[in-house]
Amino acid sequence: MDEKDNRLPDSMTQMVYEINKIGTNINQLTKVVHYKEKRQPNASLNLEIRQMHVLLLDISETIK
Numbered sequence: 526m527d528e529k530d531n532r533l534p535d536s537m538t539q540m541v542y543e544i545n546k547i548g549t550n551i552n553q554l555t556k557v558v559h560y561k562e563k564r565q566p567n568a569s570l571n572l573e574i575r576q577m578h579v580l581l582l583d584i585s586e587t588i589k
Contacts, residue, residue: 537588544584547577 533541 540584544581551577 532538
């Protein structure tokens with residue numbers, strides 16, 4: 526089995542790249558929240574985080 530057989534399809538590679546960018550954005554937002562000493566995110570942010578978690582689980586299941 527050569528390296529080409531182990532590579533992800535190009536469309537999957539792009540999706541992984543985009544998910545990685547989303548994670549980077551979440552980390553940056555978290556740093557800002559902590560920097561401004563806002564320890565508890567507001568309710569709408571909690572909802573967005575939960576929705577994103579569900580979407581990432583769906584993507585994970587699709588990839589498998």
